[in-house]
Amino acid sequence: MNTQFDFVVDGGVTSPAGFTACGVCAGLKRNGNADMALIVSEQDCSFAGTFTSNLFPAAPVRYCREICATSKTVRAAVINSGVANACTGLEGYENTKRTAALVAECLGIEGSKVLVSSTGRIGVQLPMDKIEKGIRDGVKLLSHQGGSAAAHAIMTTDTRPKELAVSFVIDGKKITVGGCCKGAGMISPMMVTAPHATMLCYITTDAVCSNEYLAGVITKAVGNSFNKITVDNDMSTNDTVILMANGMSGVAVAESSKGSELFEKAVQMVAEHLARSIVFDGEGVTKFVSVEVTGAANDKDAELAARAIANSPLCKTAWFGCDPNWGRILAAAGYSGATFLPENVNLFFDDMPVVRGGLDAGTPEHELAELMKHREFSVKIDLGEACGSCTIWTGDFTYDYVKINADYHT
Amino acid sequence: MNTQFDFVVDGGVTSPAGFTACGVCAGLKRNGNADMALIVSEQDCSFAGTFTSNLFPAAPVRYCREICATSKTVRAAVINSGVANACTGLEGYENTKRTAALVAECLGIEGSKVLVSSTGRIGVQLPMDKIEKGIRDGVKLLSHQGGSAAAHAIMTTDTRPKELAVSFVIDGKKITVGGCCKGAGMISPMMVTAPHATMLCYITTDAVCSNEYLAGVITKAVGNSFNKITVDNDMSTNDTVILMANGMSGVAVAESSKGSELFEKAVQMVAEHLARSIVFDGEGVTKFVSVEVTGAANDKDAELAARAIANSPLCKTAWFGCDPNWGRILAAAGYSGATFLPENVNLFFDDMPVVRGGLDAGTPEHELAELMKHREFSVKIDLGEACGSCTIWTGDFTYDYVKINADYHT
Numbered sequence: 001m002n003t004q005f006d007f008v009v010d011g012g013v014t015s016p017a018g019f020t021a022c023g024v025c026a027g028l029k030r031n032g033n034a035d036m037a038l039i040v041s042e043q044d045c046s047f048a049g050t051f052t053s054n055l056f057p058a059a060p061v062r063y064c065r066e067i068c069a070t071s072k073t074v075r076a077a078v079i080n081s082g083v084a085n086a087c088t089g090l091e092g093y094e095n096t097k098r099t100a101a102l103v104a105e106c107l108g109i110e111g112s113k114v115l116v117s118s119t120g121r122i123g124v125q126l127p128m129d130k131i132e133k134g135i136r137d138g139v140k141l142l143s144h145q146g147g148s149a150a151a152h153a154i155m156t157t158d159t160r161p162k163e164l165a166v167s168f169v170i171d172g173k174k175i176t177v178g179g180c181c182k183g184a185g186m187i188s189p190m191m192v193t194a195p196h197a198t199m200l201c202y203i204t205t206d207a208v209c210s211n212e213y214l215a216g217v218i219t220k221a222v223g224n225s226f227n228k229i230t231v232d233n234d235m236s237t238n239d240t241v242i243l244m245a246n247g248m249s250g251v252a253v254a255e256s257s258k259g260s261e262l263f264e265k266a267v268q269m270v271a272e273h274l275a276r277s278i279v280f281d282g283e284g285v286t287k288f289v290s291v292e293v294t295g296a297a298n299d300k301d302a303e304l305a306a307r308a309i310a311n312s313p314l315c316k317t318a319w320f321g322c323d324p325n326w327g328r329i330l331a332a333a334g335y336s337g338a339t340f341l342p343e344n345v346n347l348f349f350d351d352m353p354v355v356r357g358g359l360d361a362g363t364p365e366h367e368l369a370e371l372m373k374h375r376e377f378s379v380k381i382d383l384g385e386a387c388g389s390c391t392i393w394t395g396d397f398t399y400d401y402v403k404i405n406a407d408y409h410t
Numbered sequence: 411m412n413t414q415f416d417f418v419v420d421g422g423v424t425s426p427a428g429f430t431a432c433g434v435c436a437g438l439k440r441n442g443n444a445d446m447a448l449i450v451s452e453q454d455c456s457f458a459g460t461f462t463s464n465l466f467p468a469a470p471v472r473y474c475r476e477i478c479a480t481s482k483t484v485r486a487a488v489i490n491s492g493v494a495n496a497c498t499g500l501e502g503y504e505n506t507k508r509t510a511a512l513v514a515e516c517l518g519i520e521g522s523k524v525l526v527s528s529t530g531r532i533g534v535q536l537p538m539d540k541i542e543k544g545i546r547d548g549v550k551l552l553s554h555q556g557g558s559a560a561a562h563a564i565m566t567t568d569t570r571p572k573e574l575a576v577s578f579v580i581d582g583k584k585i586t587v588g589g590c591c592k593g594a595g596m597i598s599p600m601m602v603t604a605p606h607a608t609m610l611c612y613i614t615t616d617a618v619c620s621n622e623y624l625a626g627v628i629t630k631a632v633g634n635s636f637n638k639i640t641v642d643n644d645m646s647t648n649d650t651v652i653l654m655a656n657g658m659s660g661v662a663v664a665e666s667s668k669g670s671e672l673f674e675k676a677v678q679m680v681a682e683h684l685a686r687s688i689v690f691d692g693e694g695v696t697k698f699v700s701v702e703v704t705g706a707a708n709d710k711d712a713e714l715a716a717r718a719i720a721n722s723p724l725c726k727t728a729w730f731g732c733d734p735n736w737g738r739i740l741a742a743a744g745y746s747g748a749t750f751l752p753e754n755v756n757l758f759f760d761d762m763p764v765v766r767g768g769l770d771a772g773t774p775e776h777e778l779a780e781l782m783k784h785r786e787f788s789v790k791i792d793l794g795e796a797c798g799s800c801t802i803w804t805g806d807f808t809y810d811y812v813k814i815n816a817d818y819h820t
Contacts (some may be wrong), residue, residue, distance in 0.1 A: 014497060026775075027683045053745070054744040054749065055743070055744035055748075055749075056685045056741060056743075056744035056752045056768075084737070086737060086741075087737055087740055087752070087768055087769060087770075088769070089769045106765060107442065116430065116566075121737065121771050122735075122737020122738070122740065122741065123736060123740075123765075123769075185724065186724055186738075193713035232722075232724060233722070233723065234722050234723060234738070234741065234742065235745035236741060237737070237740075237741050237744060246654045256639075286741055309811060312642075312643070312644050313642040313643065313807075313811070313815070314595065314596055314642060314644045315816055317642070317812050317816045318815065318816065318817035320816045321815070321816030321817055323816065323817075325531075325532075326496070326532075327496060327497055327531065327532020327533045327647070328532070328596075328644070330466050330467060330532065330533075330647075331464060331496075331596065331644065331645065331646060331647050333465070333466075333468035334464040334465035334645075335463070335464045335465070335644075336452070339465075340465065342465060342466045343499075344554050355497070355533075358466070358497055358499065359497060359498070359499045359533075360497070360533050365594060384589065390615070397723075397812060398812060398816075399809050399812050399813075400722070401727070402730065402808060402809050402811075403809075405724055405727035405728065405731070406728065406730045406731030407731055407733075
């Protein structure tokens with residue numbers, strides 16, 4: 001932990017000044033768990049968003065892109081789990097607009113100041129009667145302690161909520177950045193002023209910022225967090241990361257201003273923590289593996305190799321089985337499209353040598369297997385070409401992944 | 411079955427005239443199963459090969475490429491399972507050459523007329539004492555009925571041997587094409603005058619052909635068979651397809667000659683049957699799914715979409731669970747990189763409509779789920795752009811895939 005920052009105990013989206021939130025059970029999930037969340041600011045927020053690059057963006061993604069392009073400020077976000085509202089055509093889009101309008105009506109604000117996100121099953125229309133009841137119930141539950149309830153309500157196959165808030169001081173005044181996210185499967189974000197997967201993430205802050213500045217900050221933070229994770233290489237139709245700044249700390253932060261470095265670092269910390277949390281809680285995941293490629297001809301080659309390894313079913317099942325089987329890792333690098341010479345490749349698990357010059361480095365297999373029993377370890381591969389590098393965070397592939405996804409629907 | 415062709419009962423690599431083969435237990439596999447095969451022709455063979463495009467080609471792949479480039483003819487092939495002889499450096503390459511030399515010595519031919527293939531664990535050196543004993547035992551067992559024994563001996567995680575032979579008549583003379591292959595995991599061939607995966611395939615014929623003609627025939631056949639399959643999207647270091655023609659039918663076949671169409675069709679039939687057999691016997695596979703993309707902007711886009719769907723863990727687990735969850739299929743097409751408009755997309759399972767114009771086509775889910783219980787079905791997606799098309803054959807993703815691959819080594 002950087003000592004310039006304080007973690008907020010049990011912090012989340014309501015940790016920054018002036019934000020309220022809630023979670024409510026609207027009846028969208030069969031198991032009766034909470035399935036709608038509201039995040040509301042007492043003042044108008046500047047904001048920026050990044051969204052899935054999937055060709056089938058869900059209705060709320062298309063709607064939010066429009067809000068990003070046309071609204072100067074927002075006040076609230078409404079999120080439902082259980083139904084993704086993707087591949088739902090005009091009716092789906094109208095339902096998203098109606099959802100925003102209902103929230104606006106209940107809060108006495110304009111519809112154009114409400115963001116909407118959905119996650120869950122694709123191809124199903126939102127049950128608008130339930131959505132309406134959820135909103136009307138929700139607005140009564142909004143509270144400054146509601147961040148955690150919101151984080152719970154947006155979960156789908158997640159096993160636990162994911163939140164974090166950090167604060168720091170500039171000129172004696174405190175700025176707080178808080179966030180929550182959901183995501184466990186269909187995780188391979190690649191957002192353009194936006195990521196991919198159903199992962200949803202809302203980050204709030206009480207700093208005073210322009211939309212343009214927030215867009216730059218969130219794009220960079222997403223590039224170094226959500227766009228670096230993969231659970232199953234399946235990019236979602238609904239991925240969304242939103243950053244909202246209501247200015248209630250009274251402290252202005254702008255490009256290269258005093259405090260901008262701390263602010264950007266805080267957003268990065270929250271985004272990185274939440275992104276890593278998604279992998280740790282990935283569907284069926286028992287191990288967190290950091291795939292670190294260095295020495296590539298360029299960063300693009302490094303990313304090709306890192307993603308090939310991080311998404312290889314053979315590598316992922318071997319990690320699950322604590323099987324050092326490094327041939328699968330080299331094979332994945334070898335078909336990734338990256339250019340390098342096999343005889344220059346070195347491989348390490350954490351700091352333990354596995355391959356030297358393309359050949360077995362001689363570390364006893366039982367030592368490697370022992371290391372792989374850890375909940376978290378690194379696969380570090382040096383391609384021996386030049387200075388290109390890339391790190392991708394991924395998980396293993398397990399019986400539970402199959403169980404969860406062969407059974408999600410029925 | 412095309413009526414111009416006859417299937418050879420229990421046919422394989424020894425069905426064409428003048429070929430002998432055997433399988434032998436050299437002790438490379440812990441379970442004591444046969445693990446070496448020899449395929450030998452009574453006369454010199456013209457030949458052609460296609461190999462993995464992985465940057466880590468195994469020693470036998472590098473060796474065979476050299477033989478393809480420098481030898482006019484070959485007489486024999488030796489194949490071992492259990493050890494891949496990949497990532498084994500100079501020692502591995504010398505072991506491959508020594509293997510060829512031992513076979514040549516036993517048969518009284520030149521070393522440059524022996525092809526070598528290996529499949530099994532990467533990063534382990536061949537135990538040359540066992541290899542030598544296997545070869546010396548093997549040459550005594552060579553027989554005209556030995557094709558099936560060879561097909562058994564090259565298996566790794568395969569549950570059954572894969573072979574086929576067909577014959578046809580030109581000018582009253584019979585030509586036979588036979589083949590065998592292995593492969594169940596690390597299957598995503600993409601061979602260049604070659605495919606990817608550890609799949610090994612040997613096809614024999616008694617036609618009289620030039621090496622150049624055979625190279626054209628095998629490249630085309632591989633492109634329409636082995637390069638169209640995927641089990642786990644993991645390309646192997648050892649993929650090899652060899653076509654050997656010993657001329658003993660006395661019938662010459664050349665580019666556009668009389669009979670060339672039949673000959674090429676026969677090679678295609680054998681290759682296609684063997685490729686499909688690999689998917690049917692894929693690690694843990696319970697369902698054979700033909701992913702057929704049409705209406706793409708071009709064939710490249712069609713292939714991008716087909717491979718994204720065929721390799722999607724979410725699609726493959728849903729197929730295992732007989733879950734119609736078509737949103738996962740559209741999402742995969744949507745992130746594949748193919749260009750199309752969501753509202754123009756139609757999807758069918760066999761001939762049952764699933765999606766029309768990007769929306770649910772209304773077929774009751776239980777009817778779709780019922781269809782998905784079949785051992786084999788098609789996922790047909792029309793992107794509504796132009797005439798690009800591609801078909802990829804794949805399997806589902808199951809508990810057994812995880813079990814086999816988390817457990818392969820230890």
